[in-house]
Amino acid sequence: DAGVIQSPRHEVTEMGQEVTLRCKPISGHDYLFWYRQTMMRGLELLIYFNNNVPIDDSGMPEDRFSAKMPNASFSTLKIQPSEPRDSAVYFCAVGGRTGELFFGEGSRLTVL
Amino acid sequence: EDQVTQSPEALRLQEGESSSLNCSYTVSGLRGLFWYRQDPGKGPEFLFTLYSAGEEKEKERLKATLTKKESFLHITAPKPEDSATYLCAVRETGFQKLVFGTGTRLLVSP
Numbered sequence: 418d419a420g421v422i423q424s425p426r427h428e429v430t431e432m433g434q435e436v437t438l439r440c441k442p443i444s445g446h447d448y449l450f451w452y453r454q455t456m457m458r459g460l461e462l463l464i465y466f467n468n469n470v471p472i473d474d475s476g477m478p479e480d481r482f483s484a485k486m487p488n489a490s491f492s493t494l495k496i497q498p499s500e501p502r503d504s505a506v507y508f509c510a511v512g513g514r515t516g517e518l519f520f521g522e523g524s525r526l527t528v529l
Numbered sequence: 530e531d532q533v534t535q536s537p538e539a540l541r542l543q544e545g546e547s548s549s550l551n552c553s554y555t556v557s558g559l560r561g562l563f564w565y566r567q568d569p570g571k572g573p574e575f576l577f578t579l580y581s582a583g584e585e586k587e588k589e590r591l592k593a594t595l596t597k598k599e600s601f602l603h604i605t606a607p608k609p610e611d612s613a614t615y616l617c618a619v620r621e622t623g624f625q626k627l628v629f630g631t632g633t634r635l636l637v638s639p
Contacts, residue, residue: 421572448625459631460573460616473626508572516561516620518627520572 420444420511420519429527435497438524440509441490450510450518451484451494460508466492478503499528532556535617535630542607542637550602550615550633558622562600564593565616567632573616607637 422441430436442449450465464474466486474484481500486492496503506525510518532555542548554562561580565573577586579595586593590611592603602615614634618627 450626452629460618460629462626462628465626467625510572512625515578516625516627517563517575517578518573519575522570522572 420446421509421521423507423509423521423524425524426522427525427527429529430499431529432500433498434528435495436499436503436526436528438494438507438509438526440492440494440521442492442509442511444511445489446511446513446519448512449486449492450512451492452508452510452520454506454508454523455504463494463507496526499526501528504528533617533619533628533630535615535633537633538631539634540636542604542635544608544637544639545606547603547605547607549604550635552600552602552617552630553598554600554617554619556619556621556628559619560622560624561620562595563618563620563627564600564602565618567614567616576615604635607635609637609639611635612637 424439451463452460454460462476464484469486484494504527506523508520508523510520512518534553536551561578563578564576567573577593582597584595590605594601614632616632618629
Protein backbone atom coordinates (compact mmCIF):
# COMPACT_ATOMS: atom_id res chain seq x y z
CA ASP A 418 0.00 0.00 0.00
CA ALA A 419 2.01 2.95 -1.30
CA GLY A 420 -0.68 5.28 -0.02
CA VAL A 421 1.05 8.45 -1.13
CA ILE A 422 2.86 9.94 -4.11
CA GLN A 423 5.37 12.67 -3.34
CA SER A 424 7.10 15.11 -5.66
CA PRO A 425 9.74 16.09 -6.34
CA ARG A 426 11.87 13.15 -5.20
CA HIS A 427 14.95 15.33 -5.13
CA GLU A 428 15.29 19.10 -4.93
CA VAL A 429 18.48 21.14 -4.86
CA THR A 430 18.09 24.86 -4.35
CA GLU A 431 19.97 27.87 -3.12
CA MET A 432 19.48 29.59 0.18
CA GLY A 433 16.66 32.12 0.04
CA GLN A 434 14.67 30.36 -2.65
CA GLU A 435 11.11 29.15 -2.20
CA VAL A 436 10.58 25.39 -2.06
CA THR A 437 7.25 23.61 -2.55
CA LEU A 438 6.88 19.92 -1.79
CA ARG A 439 3.80 18.05 -2.95
CA CYS A 440 1.84 15.08 -1.67
CA LYS A 441 -0.98 13.17 -3.36
CA PRO A 442 -2.76 10.54 -1.26
CA ILE A 443 -3.73 7.59 -3.43
CA SER A 444 -6.38 5.99 -1.24
CA GLY A 445 -8.90 7.45 1.18
CA HIS A 446 -7.55 8.16 4.65
CA ASP A 447 -8.78 10.61 7.25
CA TYR A 448 -5.35 11.86 8.33
CA LEU A 449 -2.37 13.30 6.48
CA PHE A 450 1.00 13.94 8.13
CA TRP A 451 4.19 15.77 7.15
CA TYR A 452 7.39 14.49 8.78
CA ARG A 453 11.00 15.57 8.39
CA GLN A 454 13.92 13.13 8.75
CA THR A 455 17.55 14.00 9.46
CA MET A 456 20.45 11.89 10.69
CA MET A 457 20.72 13.92 13.88
CA ARG A 458 17.05 14.14 14.91
CA GLY A 459 15.39 11.22 13.14
CA LEU A 460 11.73 11.55 12.12
CA GLU A 461 10.01 14.67 13.43
CA LEU A 462 6.36 15.53 12.95
CA LEU A 463 5.82 18.92 11.36
CA ILE A 464 2.04 19.09 10.98
CA TYR A 465 -0.98 16.86 10.48
CA PHE A 466 -4.45 17.26 9.01
CA ASN A 467 -7.75 15.55 9.73
CA ASN A 468 -10.25 15.67 6.87
CA ASN A 469 -8.20 18.48 5.28
CA VAL A 470 -8.19 20.60 8.46
CA PRO A 471 -4.85 21.33 10.20
CA ILE A 472 -4.96 19.83 13.70
CA ASP A 473 -1.45 20.18 15.14
CA ASP A 474 1.24 22.40 13.61
CA SER A 475 3.37 22.65 16.75
CA GLY A 476 6.24 20.90 14.97
CA MET A 477 6.54 23.50 12.22
CA PRO A 478 9.96 25.06 12.89
CA GLU A 479 9.08 28.69 12.22
CA ASP A 480 7.05 31.02 10.06
CA ARG A 481 9.13 30.13 7.03
CA PHE A 482 7.22 26.84 6.89
CA SER A 483 3.59 26.56 5.80
CA ALA A 484 1.36 23.65 4.80
CA LYS A 485 -1.98 23.43 3.06
CA MET A 486 -4.46 20.73 2.19
CA PRO A 487 -7.03 22.23 -0.19
CA ASN A 488 -8.75 18.87 -0.78
CA ALA A 489 -8.50 15.19 0.16
CA SER A 490 -6.23 14.44 -2.78
CA PHE A 491 -3.52 17.05 -2.41
CA SER A 492 -1.27 18.72 0.14
CA THR A 493 1.73 21.04 -0.06
CA LEU A 494 4.55 21.97 2.27
CA LYS A 495 6.20 25.28 1.46
CA ILE A 496 9.45 26.75 2.76
CA GLN A 497 10.07 30.43 2.06
CA PRO A 498 12.84 31.48 2.28
CA SER A 499 14.81 28.24 2.48
CA GLU A 500 17.96 27.88 4.58
CA PRO A 501 20.75 25.25 4.58
CA ARG A 502 19.50 23.87 7.91
CA ASP A 503 16.25 22.90 6.16
CA SER A 504 18.13 20.21 4.23
CA ALA A 505 16.45 16.90 5.07
CA VAL A 506 14.12 14.25 3.70
CA TYR A 507 10.49 15.30 3.95
CA PHE A 508 7.88 12.55 4.17
CA CYS A 509 4.15 12.67 3.68
CA ALA A 510 2.11 9.91 5.32
CA VAL A 511 -1.56 8.98 5.56
CA GLY A 512 -3.44 7.05 8.21
CA GLY A 513 -6.75 6.22 9.78
CA ARG A 514 -8.19 5.88 13.27
CA THR A 515 -6.17 2.75 14.09
CA GLY A 516 -2.96 4.80 13.98
CA GLU A 517 -0.88 2.99 11.37
CA LEU A 518 0.77 5.40 8.97
CA PHE A 519 1.64 4.73 5.33
CA PHE A 520 4.52 6.78 4.06
CA GLY A 521 5.51 8.06 0.66
CA GLU A 522 9.00 7.70 -0.77
CA GLY A 523 10.01 11.14 0.50
CA SER A 524 11.40 14.33 -1.00
CA ARG A 525 15.12 14.86 -0.41
CA LEU A 526 15.80 18.60 -0.10
CA THR A 527 19.28 20.10 -0.29
CA VAL A 528 19.64 23.84 0.33
CA LEU A 529 23.03 25.21 -0.66
CA GLU B 530 6.79 14.73 26.79
CA ASP B 531 6.77 11.41 25.00
CA GLN B 532 10.17 9.80 24.64
CA VAL B 533 11.24 6.83 22.57
CA THR B 534 14.76 5.41 22.84
CA GLN B 535 16.03 2.64 20.61
CA SER B 536 19.09 0.47 21.17
CA PRO B 537 21.51 -0.41 19.86
CA GLU B 538 22.02 2.35 17.29
CA ALA B 539 23.59 -0.17 14.93
CA LEU B 540 23.83 -3.95 14.89
CA ARG B 541 25.80 -6.24 12.66
CA LEU B 542 24.83 -9.92 12.50
CA GLN B 543 25.92 -12.94 10.57
CA GLU B 544 23.24 -14.68 8.55
CA GLY B 545 21.39 -17.04 10.89
CA GLU B 546 22.52 -15.24 14.05
CA SER B 547 19.38 -14.35 16.02
CA SER B 548 19.17 -11.16 18.10
CA SER B 549 16.80 -8.54 19.53
CA LEU B 550 16.30 -4.81 19.11
CA ASN B 551 15.03 -2.71 22.01
CA CYS B 552 12.58 0.20 22.15
CA SER B 553 12.07 1.92 25.50
CA TYR B 554 9.29 4.44 25.82
CA THR B 555 7.84 7.01 28.19
CA VAL B 556 4.25 8.01 27.54
CA SER B 557 1.32 9.07 29.72
CA GLY B 558 -1.09 6.59 28.21
CA LEU B 559 -0.08 4.19 25.46
CA ARG B 560 -2.48 3.91 22.58
CA GLY B 561 -0.24 1.81 20.40
CA LEU B 562 3.40 0.97 19.80
CA PHE B 563 4.39 0.67 16.16
CA TRP B 564 7.34 -0.96 14.40
CA TYR B 565 8.48 0.13 10.95
CA ARG B 566 11.20 -0.98 8.58
CA GLN B 567 13.02 1.59 6.43
CA ASP B 568 15.27 0.76 3.48
CA PRO B 569 17.78 3.33 2.17
CA GLY B 570 16.11 5.97 0.02
CA LYS B 571 12.61 4.72 0.90
CA GLY B 572 9.85 5.70 3.27
CA PRO B 573 9.19 3.71 6.45
CA GLU B 574 7.16 0.55 5.88
CA PHE B 575 4.65 -0.51 8.53
CA LEU B 576 5.33 -3.85 10.27
CA PHE B 577 3.37 -4.23 13.53
CA THR B 578 1.12 -2.52 16.04
CA LEU B 579 1.06 -3.60 19.69
CA TYR B 580 -1.52 -2.23 22.10
CA SER B 581 -1.09 -3.84 25.51
CA ALA B 582 1.58 -5.43 27.69
CA GLY B 583 2.02 -9.10 26.92
CA GLU B 584 0.91 -8.79 23.33
CA GLU B 585 3.03 -10.40 20.60
CA LYS B 586 2.94 -10.16 16.80
CA GLU B 587 4.88 -12.22 14.26
CA LYS B 588 5.76 -11.83 10.61
CA GLU B 589 8.18 -14.23 8.95
CA ARG B 590 11.45 -13.99 10.92
CA LEU B 591 10.30 -11.05 13.03
CA LYS B 592 8.46 -11.12 16.34
CA ALA B 593 7.50 -8.03 18.32
CA THR B 594 6.70 -8.07 22.03
CA LEU B 595 5.51 -5.41 24.44
CA THR B 596 5.87 -4.70 28.16
CA LYS B 597 4.75 -1.64 30.12
CA LYS B 598 8.05 0.15 29.48
CA GLU B 599 9.60 -1.37 26.39
CA SER B 600 9.19 -3.38 23.25
CA PHE B 601 11.50 -5.88 21.62
CA LEU B 602 11.82 -6.83 17.99
CA HIS B 603 13.23 -10.33 17.86
CA ILE B 604 14.88 -11.42 14.62
CA THR B 605 15.25 -15.18 14.24
CA ALA B 606 17.79 -16.60 11.80
CA PRO B 607 18.10 -13.34 9.87
CA LYS B 608 18.92 -13.16 6.18
CA PRO B 609 20.80 -10.40 4.31
CA GLU B 610 17.48 -9.07 3.00
CA ASP B 611 16.52 -8.22 6.59
CA SER B 612 19.18 -5.49 6.53
CA ALA B 613 17.41 -2.15 7.09
CA THR B 614 16.76 0.49 9.72
CA TYR B 615 14.03 -0.53 12.17
CA LEU B 616 12.01 2.28 13.69
CA CYS B 617 9.80 2.22 16.76
CA ALA B 618 7.03 4.77 17.43
CA VAL B 619 4.41 5.39 20.11
CA ARG B 620 0.97 6.92 20.03
CA GLU B 621 -0.34 8.56 23.16
CA THR B 622 -3.97 8.40 24.31
CA GLY B 623 -5.86 11.40 23.01
CA PHE B 624 -3.44 12.07 20.19
CA GLN B 625 -3.25 10.87 16.60
CA LYS B 626 0.42 11.56 15.93
CA LEU B 627 3.25 9.04 16.22
CA VAL B 628 6.50 9.90 18.03
CA PHE B 629 9.44 8.00 16.55
CA GLY B 630 12.73 6.77 17.94
CA THR B 631 15.91 7.30 15.95
CA GLY B 632 16.06 3.68 14.85
CA THR B 633 18.42 0.71 14.83
CA ARG B 634 20.47 0.11 11.68
CA LEU B 635 20.69 -3.63 11.11
CA LEU B 636 23.23 -5.19 8.76
CA VAL B 637 23.09 -8.94 8.14
CA SER B 638 26.15 -10.37 6.41
CA PRO B 639 26.00 -13.59 4.35
